[in-house]
Amino acid sequence: MSRREKAWWIVGGILIVLYALSPIAWIISLSLKGSSDIANQSFLPTKAVWDNYTQIFTGTASDLFLPALRNSFGICLIATGISCLLSMxxxxxxxxxxFRGKxxxxSAALGVAIFPVISIVTPLFNLWRQIGLYDTWPGLIIPYLSLTLPISIWTMSAFFREIPWEMEQAAQVDGATTWQAFRRVIVPLAAPGVFTTAIIAFFIAWNDFAYGISLTSTSASRPVPAALGLFSGASQFQDPTGATAAAAVIVTIPVVLLVLLFQRRIVAGLTNGAVKG
Amino acid sequence: MASIEMKNIVKQYGDGFPAVNDVSLDIADGEFMILVGPSGCGKSTLLRMIVGLEDNTSGDMVIGGKRVNDLAPRDRNLSMVFQNYALYPHMTVFENIAFPLRLSKTPDDEVRRRVTEASDVLELKEHLDRKPANLSGGQRQRVAMGRAIVRQAEAFLFDEPLSNLDAKLRGQMRTEISRLQRRLGITTVYVTHDQTEAMTLGDRVCVLRKGKIQQVASPRELYEQPVNLFVAGFIGSPPMNFLPATPKGTGLETPFGMVELDERRAAKVKGHDLVLVGIRPEYFEDASLVDEARRPLGSTFKARVDVTEWLGDSQFAYIPYEAPEAVTAQLRELSRELDSEELRTQAIVSIDSTSRIREGREAEFWLDTRKVHVFDPQSGENLTRDAEAGAELTRLATQDRVEQVEESKARQGGATSVGAA
Known part of the structure; x- marks a missing residue:
């Protein structure tokens, strides 16, 4: 690549990154604007204030936001855990x-994954009310599994296929049972795959809105995306824009943290040296 | 340690293709058996059936007097070195070698002792804390061997263990494996397509073709008394030359003149109108360099040399010849089966490295007729095979082996050694 070409790639890259990050920057800037400042017609706040954050953590919106945050974490982590284990x-x-039907x-998993969520929300709402799962954690965990399992199975099986067969056969010859070979050889080798899958599954559950708004009614199980929609302003003539933006920033943080934390584990290359190099 | 007996083993895949077809083979306790053949001959499948990674369709597999047909690999107590080593990349070298012991719940200090011993034997001591990814090819190979010798297995199985190494390292590791096997005196089955490995390592060599055993014998017997065209062509490098010939009187008329046969061989050839004479490259010599005493033992002929290759210690000359259509097709088929592409009918001749025979010139060659074999071109059968002489060669090899195993046992009586069962 010539120097000129390289320069163009760098410029192009920066432009794309800026374009992709601009909504996030806007949300952050919004969350720092005071209530009278929201419509100030400029990107940056006239004066950065923490009012919106205090409002969602200790103020009027905290009753709505804090339990929702707890629910979201709990439900998403449990759903991710179960879906990882099952899909593994x-x-x-x-x-x-x-085996037959493989x-x-x-294809059924793929079918489930592309099935529109909104079309099953209504029957599910009725069913859940009948059997007492409405507005409970399991009531959300189960539908979340239906969202996360198909994609988890697909990604994970791609990773498992990458692991050389000989690895497992060697373990069997060395005296391992199928389970021991799986647990001591295959799972450690598939660890990057498991982490990738876990993160994808967590995002999917974390971002869900349709189930969250329809299958819950109180702070007993309402997740954050649903709670954000229910924010109200200080008076009925005021939009809750600032508070919503602040909450949006807060819920983005775990996602960013997760990726940064597991970045190194996601990067494959663990299987290097397993076979001839 | 144990003997391995295979009785009428058949492996048929789903489509009915028999990868291994009615193989019966006895491998004695402590013997080094080589399974060799061109790709697709079923040698790896056979090995995987011994270790239990493949089921056999019919027949019996008996290890140490026990029928193991229905036993899982882990219950057969064999250790195996895979072609690509199959090291566990997430474990250190130490843990890789210790893995079989960990699975059998061996106490920690015992594990440490045995792994240290194995790593001493294989000179891996300074690498024990490293991961396989950071090792060279030869070191990975040794780790794989370490994992095999660390426990007291009934037998070692090797699946083309050296095919991923470069030529120099391959030579070193070959010697290393041979030394190790002699030292531990453990039954070993070794799959390879490399005939140098087959000849140098094996007590006996089993040549397979399309899932069927062609011949099981010591390397010497295979070389001197092959049963058929296939074995004769497969063993030896450069390969044996097959010349079309017609019996005439007590000899054979070949493109390189008359080849006289002794009475025994002449009698066996009688009645055939077209045969193939198998002549190894080293039976030829530059006629000008043959001393007078040896000259009458063979015949001389003149031929034009196409190409010569001088290798320092040896020299090869290529002599083209005309062959009838029927034989050419036959030979081409054979060479394809042996994984080579022999495009023209030419004889490869080994001559002394000091010979001044030049390319493109006519030269006089001498041919030692005492050891030539004559094959039936249709069936491929060796018409002049001396079964007794062959058996004698294998008997001598077996005797050597038994002595070596006893010696190693006597040695191990005193000192403790890795993997000694």
Whole structure:
């Protein structure tokens, strides 16, 4: 690549990054504007204030926001954990074993993943009320599994397929049972895959709005995206824009943290040296 | 340690293709057995059936007197070195070697002792804390061997262990494996397509072709008394030359003149109108360099040399010849089966490195006729094979092995050694 070409790539890259980050910058700037400052017609706040943050953590919106934050974390973590565990077994079977209906499982998973959420929300709402799952944690965890499992199975089975068969056969010859070979050889090797899958699953659950708003009614289980929609201003003539922006910033933080934290684990290359190099 | 017996082993895949077809083979306790053949001959499949990674369709697999057909790999107590080593990349070298011991819940200090011993034998001591990714090819190979010798397995199985190494390292590791096997005196089955490995390592060599055993014998017997065209062509490098010939009187008429046969061989050839004479490259010599005493033992002929290759210690000359259409097709088929592409009918001749024979010139060659074999071109059968002489060669090799195993056992009586069962 010539120097000139390189320069163009760098400029292009910066432009794209700026474009992608501009909504986030805007949200941050909004969250720092005071209530009278929101319509100031400029990007930056006239004077940066923390009012919106105090409002959602200690002020009027805290009753809505704090339980929602707790719910979101709890529900999403549990849903991610279960979906990782289940998809690990499913993906292993799909990648390694030959059984009838293997293709059916994969295509059914894909079918579930592309099925529009909104079309099953109403029947689910009725069903959940009948069997007492409405407005409970399990009432959200179960639908979240239906969102996260298909994609988890697909990503995980791709990772399992990458692991050389010999690894496992070597373990078996060394005296391992199928379970020991899975746990002591396959799972550690698939760790980057498991982390990637976990993060994707967590995001999907974390970002859900349709289930969150329809299947909950109180702070007993309402997740953050649903709670944001219910914010109200200080008076009925005031928009809750500032508070919503502040809450949006807060819910973005765990996502960013997760990626930064596990970045190194996601980067593959762990299997280097397993086989001839 | 144990013997391995295979009785009428068949492996049929889903499409009915028999990868291994009715193989019966006895491997004695402490013997080094080589499975060799061109790619697709079923040698790896056979090895994987011994270790239990593949089921056999029919037949019996008996290890140490026990039928193991239905046993899982972990219950067969064999250790195996894979072609690509299959080291566990997330474990250190120490843990890789210790893995079989950890699985059998061996106490920690015992694990440490055994791994240290194994790493001493394989000179891996300074690498124990490293990960496989940071090792060279040869070191990875040794780690894989360490994992095999660290426990008291009934037998070692090797699946083309050296094919990923460069030529120099391959030579070193070959010697290393040989030394290790002699020292531990453990039954070993070794799959390879490299005939140098087959010849140098094996007590006996089993040559496979399309899932069927062609010949099981000591390397010497394979070389001197092959049963058929396939074995004769496969063993030896450069390969044996096959010349079309017609019996005439007590000899054979070949493109390189008359080849006289002794009575025994002449009698066996009688009645065939077209045969193939198998002549190894080293049976030829530059006629001007043959001393007078040896000259009458063979015949001389004149031929034009196409190409010569001078290698310092040896020299090869290529002599093209005309062959009838029927034989050419036959030979081409054979060379394809042996994984080589022999495009023209030419003889490869080994001559003394001091010979001044020049390319493109006519030269006089001498041919030692005492050891030539004659093959039936249709069946490929060796018409002049001396079964007794062959058996004698293998008997001598077996005797050598038994002595070596006993010696190693006597040595191990005193000192403790890794993997000694």
């Amino acid at each position: 077994f499913a993906a292993y079977a799909i990648a390694r074993l030959d 293709r059916l499982i994969l």
